[in-house]
Amino acid sequence: SCSHRCPVAPQTRGAMASVAVAPLEEVKLSAIAPEPRKPEGASAGKGEDVTNRRRKLGAILATAALGAIAFMAAVASMSAERGEVDTAAMPRSLAPQGNPFKNVPYYVNPTYAASLDSSLASAESVVSETLRSMKVVPSAYWLDVKTKIEGHGTKSMEGILEDAASRPNPELVTFIVYDLPNRDCHAKASNGEICCTYLADGRCDYTAPGMCESGIAEYKSEYIDKIVRVLQKYDGKVPIVLVIEPDSLPNLSTNRADARCGNSATVQAYTEGIRYAVMSIGQATTSVAMYLDAGHGGWLGWKNNMADFVQTVKSLGIHQYLRGFASNVAGYQALGEMCDEYDWCLPMNGHAADSCCYDPCGLNSEWNPSQNEHNYALHLRKAFSEGIEGFVPHMIIDTGRNGVANERKDCANWCNIRDAGVGKRPTTETADPEVIDAYFWLKTPGESDGCTEELPGGGFCPRFDQDCGSVDSIGSRPGEPRAPEAGAWFDFQIKMLAKNANMN
Numbered sequence: 001s002c003s004h005r006c007p008v009a010p011q012t013r014g015a016m017a018s019v020a021v022a023p024l025e026e027v028k029l030s031a032i033a034p035e036p037r038k039p040e041g042a043s044a045g046k047g048e049d050v051t052n053r054r055r056k057l058g059a060i061l062a063t064a065a066l067g068a069i070a071f072m073a074a075v076a077s078m079s080a081e082r083g084e085v086d087t088a089a090m091p092r093s094l095a096p097q098g099n100p101f102k103n104v105p106y107y108v109n110p111t112y113a114a115s116l117d118s119s120l121a122s123a124e125s126v127v128s129e130t131l132r133s134m135k136v137v138p139s140a141y142w143l144d145v146k147t148k149i150e151g152h153g154t155k156s157m158e159g160i161l162e163d164a165a166s167r168p169n170p171e172l173v174t175f176i177v178y179d180l181p182n183r184d185c186h187a188k189a190s191n192g193e194i195c196c197t198y199l200a201d202g203r204c205d206y207t208a209p210g211m212c213e214s215g216i217a218e219y220k221s222e223y224i225d226k227i228v229r230v231l232q233k234y235d236g237k238v239p240i241v242l243v244i245e246p247d248s249l250p251n252l253s254t255n256r257a258d259a260r261c262g263n264s265a266t267v268q269a270y271t272e273g274i275r276y277a278v279m280s281i282g283q284a285t286t287s288v289a290m291y292l293d294a295g296h297g298g299w300l301g302w303k304n305n306m307a308d309f310v311q312t313v314k315s316l317g318i319h320q321y322l323r324g325f326a327s328n329v330a331g332y333q334a335l336g337e338m339c340d341e342y343d344w345c346l347p348m349n350g351h352a353a354d355s356c357c358y359d360p361c362g363l364n365s366e367w368n369p370s371q372n373e374h375n376y377a378l379h380l381r382k383a384f385s386e387g388i389e390g391f392v393p394h395m396i397i398d399t400g401r402n403g404v405a406n407e408r409k410d411c412a413n414w415c416n417i418r419d420a421g422v423g424k425r426p427t428t429e430t431a432d433p434e435v436i437d438a439y440f441w442l443k444t445p446g447e448s449d450g451c452t453e454e455l456p457g458g459g460f461c462p463r464f465d466q467d468c469g470s471v472d473s474i475g476s477r478p479g480e481p482r483a484p485e486a487g488a489w490f491d492f493q494i495k496m497l498a499k500n501a502n503m504n
Helices: 053-081 110-120 125-134 157-165 213-234 248-254 264-284 303-316 373-387 491-499
Strands: 141-143 173-177 240-244 288-293 324-327 394-398 436-440
Touching: 110 125, 110 491, 125 491, 141 157, 157 173, 157 213, 213 264, 240 264, 248 264, 248 288, 248 303, 264 288, 264 303, 303 373, 324 373, 373 394
Parallel strands: 141 173, 173 240, 240 288, 288 324, 324 394, 394 436
Antiparallel strands: none
8 A cells, every 4th residue: 555656556646048057068867767666575674772863863964964065165165266167066955054944934825825715705614714724824836837937926936936025024935846848757637748759739748769858958948947047036035945846756766667657758858857957956046945856655665665766866966956855745645653763663673553653554564664754754864864975864744635644545546535634734843853844735735636537617637547536536426526637726625625624
């Protein structure tokens, strides 16, 4: 069992224009992720039974890494004196600004408040009160099409930053960078607008061979370069967090047996595209914090899948620009309770009765130690701290829709889940602030995951994904409303999420 995009039961979910941006060499990365593997049959071994060992280890790693940073800064200074381009900026994970979510006000997009108002008009009692309280809760804004980058007003990145900068105290804005060529290769619900090869109807041909030259060029010049130019206007003026390309690298680590994900064009698009995005933004800005998407515990939580993911990220050479990772983006995986060690709950350790080992999806019995997102955060920290020298990543977790832990009959289901509820409000008061920077609403609660086969207004949905007709998906039962396309406002869903809310 697993949830939202997973290996056991797979799911989904040009040149730099500004002279201020250091030019990047064209990169052509080879296929890097091995074929999907089944979960391991045994653990590497029981961890030490010392309650705060992970905190001590984190301090040791951080101290060592800070020494490495001092050395890098000296090298950078000498390079600058020689007029060389700095291609190894200070790692975001250890940058002086620390946790970007701490001690700053958060931006609440009035567009989201207006969407909630549209549902408030017909809501009753407790649901109405909850929806009203959600109007002041911040959430991320998805840059899922090119037209959302430039312009004025709160439906564009540039307009949102302009609005946030106008406040008495500039407010932190979180954006989701999400428009790779051949996006969301293992699903149909949220396929993107940029393709490696276009079909006659304008959609992507995911099985076409090649190296995606035109698609990558379009992504660079018409998407990332425009984002960079907007970021440069507000860098240092507005606190900015970016989550980089949900579902992309996790799909390469686990779903390459699917020809749509494993073909040369998609692999090239994801690897070169993400490398370009992270390096371009990292070299052009000084205070933008980036978190790379890391799926969730029910997807990459098996030790072999995690090892593949570490190697995938390491091969891109981008960790020095990252603050860390974002998990459970658009997912339903519960936070749970954090154990003392990431693999505390594996069968041979004898802790199944511990409250931190509560496992509604039965992942521990399949030798996945990451049965909740807290333990998955520990797993990410350990694997990457050991796998990439000097990199001590921090995490953010999407709590927009994971307020209920056991709502699914099958945890592989991910689309518009029935009986789900909104989770914890955005906060830096996390289970372990040394590991987890914040809980945040990354997927906007109320926006559909994908359409039912029949659209609410009638007619067939061209992006219908079979997973959106699962037994756990809204619209699969007689009498339930049909679901709109991914990203569209879903009135029935937001009222359900509010009814089952667990925001404290």
